[in-house]
Amino acid sequence: MVDRLSVKEGKYMETLKASIARTEAKTSLLLHMSDGIALEIELTEDKPIEVKAVFNKIISYLKKGKFNFEVEDDKEDLYLHVCTEYIEQLNAELTSIYSELEDYELLDEQE
């Protein structure tokens, strides 16, 4: 699940996998967190409450450490384009929010 660790601004950054789950009923973006949990953002229907719930969880993960996502998918379709763009923007925003948490000393203390 953890593909690699990169170093940015002196902090280790974990690169996590983002995948696309396509079924007949729906297509979702899955964010695979380091503890094995996959956070799901549905692409085929707007569900802002669920997206916010995912964002809340992402913030909680960010407090534990810096990470970003890399889309892994072998099917070049609309969803891949959407997810690539979405993850690219999200990664920039993750970096920004991590920095904000750090500045305000809101990161969880390392054990």
Next chain:
Amino acid sequence: MKIDIHTHTKKCKTGDSEHRNIDADRFEEIIRLTDVKILAITNHNHFDLTQFIEIKEKIGDACQIWPGIELDIVESGRKAHLIVLSNPKRAKEFSETIDELLVGKTADNFTISIEKTVSSFDSLDPIYIAHYFGKTPNLLNEDIDRLTSLVSNKNRIMKEASNSISAGIFISHGHNSIFGSDVHNWNDYQEISKTLPDLRLPVESYEQFCLLLEKDNATINTILDKKTKESLQLNVFGIAELIELDIFNDINILFGSKGTGKTEILRSISKYYNDLGFENNIYESNSKKLEDVFDLKGREFDVNCAELGIDNCAEEIRRLRSASEKNVTSLSSFLRYFSVDETNRISRNLKIKNYTQEDRSSPERDFKEVQDIYNEFEDFLEYIDNEETLQEVVGEELINELKSVLNKINVKLKLDSQNKFIDLKSVTLFNQLITVFVEEIARKTGQPQKPTTTGFSAYASNRIEIERDISKINSCISQSIEPEVAYVGNLGEKGHLFCQTNLTIQNGSFVNTNYQPVKTATKSPQKNAATKFVLIARHVYSSSLFEKITEFKQIDGSETINSINDLLLFYRHFTINDEHYTPSTGESSMVLLHNELSEEKEMYLIDEPEKSLGNDYISDVIVPLLKQRAQSGKKIIIVTHDANIAVRTLPYNSIYREHDANGYYTYSGNPFSNNLNCNIGEKEDLDWKEISMKTLEGGRQAFGERGKIYGNT
């Protein structure tokens, strides 16, 4: 002003202590450390004129030195001691008389009869002080009767007691009495001197003392008139009974039977001085309760977090109330954008639209941080420029040196601030550029607009701000506050009484029925609001956060909770030795009166201070305090039925109210003349002592224990 009529400066007899020997230098050193202003040298069967003169010259005006001798009297085969003091102006003759008497004798074997004593000394303006009763070896009553029959002025005979209590008892039985130190060791004299008799009237000479023994009214009035006094004419009971009173800058006692209008007179005196601009009020025993004075219920109590060094979080609570959720970018907008082929050639070539917006919040925080530091330094430089005292104390050179360093720092800060400002604006402009291009491309081509953010950043920043606010609020709420402790008074053996104000901030789980909200806040919204703050903190990163914030806004009385000030609770109570204590009515009176007298004022008007107080407290604490105030020239006017106060303070002025079948009368007098004169002259003078004993509660006992040298013998 203390008097000591019995001292020894030499070891004269074999049995005398060597520590009685003292030279003039040491004598002066010791006496200057005491309040003794009159001292008689009364060595055993011996008078050293040279030493007397040496000591007198050395001590100067600091203390009057009177010549004297302690004689061994033999009368009817009995031995006794009799002190003879002489007028200091006749010290030489006194010395010669003693030298003649002592020819061929030593201090050890010298004795003299009462008759010989009188015949030898009576022409020297003497005062005879006989050892009496417990002061041994003492003259018997028959010996004193003999002495009285022989001397030219019986008022010059006094009886020496062993201490103040004995002296007081003698006085109450009509004996002129006094006591002295009979010093054995001068090293102890400073401590011993504290127990010596006090002279209430300033005695300037031996002659004046003798006149006081005579109760010479002219002398007493002369001395009294030296005290500042004011003559008041009061219309207390109507024009038919105008009351004329002298009020001294000393103790003025107003006494008399109940129902004779003493309190009304006191109120009239109070009004008189208030009208003149001397603000005063009457202290009335039992009119106030200690718990009201110290505001145990907190009716007037107010405190705020700033005074306690705690942030009141008003801004954080305001932001919490107005917080709202940030929306996220819908996924359908991404789908819409990518589901349409980009056919426009120019649009395809405009790569800028594909750029990801950069983080603006980070350079914004960086800029603000440096800017805040820069502003602090600017403020400090301004402070230095405006603070004249600092410049005066530190000096121009040092100030310029400091300013030079500060200016260098500011230049660097300004430069860094400018760079950070450029960074911030670059990001802002870059992001705006992307937004403008994306919007314009969509408008011109009619294709869906490319989303430039997922909304995560704005969403998370909003939550982070809420977390910061609620964390700060709860952190401030959890701060413990040290109790405020104020001194209330001394309860003697029980210890010192304090008033403790416990303060706490309602945290949602605090339960103690003794605690009350500070000021206008009410308990329920306090507890409910604090509970909600805890819940909000737990839900900052949950979907139900704004439900919890809404619950806070909807609690009853939520509008009353606008800062942590509104969550303050207090509990005020009395303590002794850190233990909760509820003082009795008597203890409350003790403390209130003590505090009244401890307060620095020009005048003290006190109505029946004795109420609820024990005799011991009045004698041991209140009377000394009254005397202390009187000595510093304060006006003290007391209505009392208590002899401890009316007698033991030896007031300069006693005002007596009498009522008989013909009406009410006001008398004025004092213990020194022992007279009370009717102000309108219709009635005969009264005997101060008799009236005091008859009218005042505990009068006889007070006289019995008084132990003063004059006033009412």
